[in-house]
Amino acid sequence: MRRRGFVGILTVVACLVLSGCAQGWGFSPSNSNGKINLTYALWDPTEQIGYQKSIDEFEKLHPKIHVTIEQIPYNSYQPKLTAEFITHKGPDLFWVNTPFLGTWIKDKVMVNIAPKIKADHLNMSQYYPALVQLHQHDGKTYGLPKDWDTIALYYNKDYFAKHHVTIPKNLTWTPDGGGTFMQLLKDATIDTHGRNANSPQFDKNHIASYAFNSANDMQGSYLNFLAMNGSGVFPKAYDQKVSFDNTKGIQTFQYLTDLINKYHVAAPGAELGPNADDSTALQVFARGEMAMYMAGDWNTNSITQSTKFKLGVLPLPAGPSGRASVFNGLIDAINVHSAHPKEAWMLEKWLGSAPSQKILGEGGYIWPAIKSLDKYFLQAWKKKGLDLQPFLDEAQGKTVNWPVSPGMNEALTDMGQALGPIYLGSNSVPAAIRSAADAANHDLSTGAQ
């Protein structure tokens, strides 16, 4: 009995070792088929499918080049790439997450492609100007824009119909709690007796479903509102001081947290994830306990798969300074230590080109960064029954860029931690803003050193 068990284990070992696990034991496998191998790192498994389609075309055009997509889980993307950069290894081409952009520029891990753009006479005006600027610093350019995203309100059409919620023509908000947006929020918040928040008998202690998510998330929430109230998170890229620690900033955060704690029209912070960071908001929306879900368009796939009701999209409400949305996009950067910079540039150019972006747009993966191609993405989703026009309107309207500076990633992490308590109703807004700004300013000044 005992012996048989042991022999069994030995057999399993032997089989495993022999079963063609021969590769992986040698020292740096060399490729013998004469092709040049490029590695392209990204973190999203859904977009990976789209990019593989694009790269298949690229390989047809350049039979001498073979591209391997290396997908790294999002949470480990940063540590893994960092370890590889230190030892001068890493993928030839990689997605750049905007929070790290400033630091990676400072640390010179990305090739400045400005001379190559000039030499190849690339038409940079085909892209959204804000996306091009986002990835430029000191006259250098670090990548061609590929995609973009804005923030809007997904809404549950079935919920609106069931509770007879009507959508005002012009959505507006004011920091004192006025505007048509507040009317909509009150209409869409329903207590356990089926009364909405406009009703005098509304029972704020027994709310069945809320109007939307006011989350402790810069890109998905508060930066949009700050911009619409004539403020912001950051005066301009590569500054070292944040700009929300003033009257306008306090006013905006007061409004956003009042929606939860005073007006009871936004879901409680505790239901939105750790420090109300929005990570579980989609679940609340999917359960039908939130009428609208304020989120970036990269969530579209996730939202359609997570919900069973009819979806629609509303633009953000316009604030005192009009309507504005955070506008962001990704680039591919070329590794300064790439062994094949020429081929990496060819791939970069391909991924920034219209043929590649058309493939990804038509597949419904991303909004192409080339303005004339946006219609393909719009059509792809219209076919699936979802009109994403509001995102496009916002991209073409007033936008605010993601704040870029070395140390920004740490600053945002610390801000999230300091601001969490106001969304959970356990700290005063001015005090939280003070400590958020202090922490962020310290991170930004040390991040630049």
Added chain:
Amino acid sequence: MGLLRWGRFGRLTIFYLILIAVAAVFIAPYIFAIFASFKSLSDIQSQRAWQPPSHFGTSNFSQVLHSQHFLTYLGNTAMIAIIITIGQVLFSMMGAYAFARLPFPGRDFLFWVYLATLMVPNVVTLVPMYIVMEHLHLLNTYWAIFLPYVLGTPYAIFLMRQFFMTIPEDIIEAARLDGCGEQRILWRVVVPLSKPILLTAAVIAFVFGWNNFLWPLIVTDSTSLRVVTVGISNLQSNFTVQWGLVLAGSLIALVPMLIVFALFQKQIVNSIQLTGVNR
């Protein structure tokens, strides 16, 4: 004392009820995970976790199993976990024997050096370890994944040392007087007497090797070298989290560990019976 009046039957009933209650707490999250692994993403998001799936659709499982390389990942993981288990138990056993039973100068100091390495967080040793691997030219090979854990770990050595020290000195001294060398004593005397803890250490090493995530992820790039934890983690991203797939994949990966643990559990019981319960 009132319990005594219930008699043996009553006491046993309470005993088993407690065991079942504890088991319920330990297993409930797994029940949620099993239910979810049979649901669509929209059901997972909208239903309560304890709501059984309306039908046991296996699409998540088949999607995971048919996803490009999942079986390769399982094979890699099994191989690495087995290598780590064998090496770690064997070499830790040797080290533990030296610390527990051999007098040599500097023993206490060396033991504390071993222990001290447990006290520095992995998060910061990760990058230095990566650099060591780079200098050994072992990045992106199987070696890189298991080498740091296969030569015996301070943790396992500490564990075994504690048990080796409880073996009565007269038994070992008797073997020495019979002319046994230290190697023979370890194999013929200490190992047979320490089967329960050696098997426990083996299970732990196996589970560690199977579940290890960050290190294999960082030292390998090729899909052909990928382990199952990394494969599962790749199913989620910041954009779309396919919880059904993640949980189905995790449950598939759990099965081999459960089998190994059940087998070892049997072995532990057998080894106790064979040595006459105790020494």
Added chain:
Amino acid sequence: MTAVAPSTNVSTPAKAGGAAPGRSKRRQLGTAAFFLVPSLVGVLAFLVLPVVLVILLSFFRWDLLSAPKFVGGSNFVDLFQYDHIGHSLLVTLYYVVLNIPIQTIIALGLAMMLSRKLPAMGFFRVLYVVPFLATPVAMAVVWNWVFDPKIGAINTLLGYVGIHGPAWLGSSAWAMPVIAFANIWQYAGYNMLFFLAGLQAIPKQLYEVSGMDGAGKFQQFFRITLPLLNPTLLFVLVTGVIGSFQVFDTVFVLTNGGPGDSTEVMNLQIYQSAFVGFHIGEACAMSVILFLIILIFTVAQFAYFRRRTVYEMT
């Protein structure tokens, strides 16, 4: 019967090995070397070397990508001035205090129950170790189903008995106990394994003898079981304390330090310094401080057990 009156017998392992007079130190070293070389190679290359680098780097400013710059002790000063390391230390200590006693008592209790010779004990042993097999990726979503204030299993159960449950992970008072609960859930059965092995090594004759002396179950536990479990207990406590001071995965997945900074444990701050802020020097300095604290606790535990541990069970 040394077990009943512990203290005098083999208090340290040093006696073991029968230091025969003829053996030279060199020969002892030679024999020991054979047994130690494999683990020594591994420990030196993959643990000691990295740890030495960490200690050195704690005196440098290094953002991982540009060249390290020597800054003396300024990393350590910064930790106290800007990073509120005192707060993290207290939070971590709070976690250790919540976690270790409960986890150890549950593990020991389960081991005592399952070491009885009754049907289905093997089955329960396997069941109780199942949580140990869980991976953080899967637990992230599962714990949310348990602790969500609205749809979580716990608040739903509480609701049946008319209690309005707290927000758990959204409440700064409850977040840390919840994290401790999650860790106890995962590791109680795991630590039970060591106690099971330890209990099996206790000679049954001791109980028989003491049974004749008329000692009750209660006395037997404190006079035989516990003293003879000391080697196991030392291992479980020392490794448990080392692990708890370095708690990371559960916190990262459940609260990421929140609400506010109420669960910002040391290792989370170390991770954020290293891989979010790229201040590897600061991360190393924090690790050095954490290391020293853990070392003090470990030495104290060894010292405490040294006086009362009986290793030989004759």
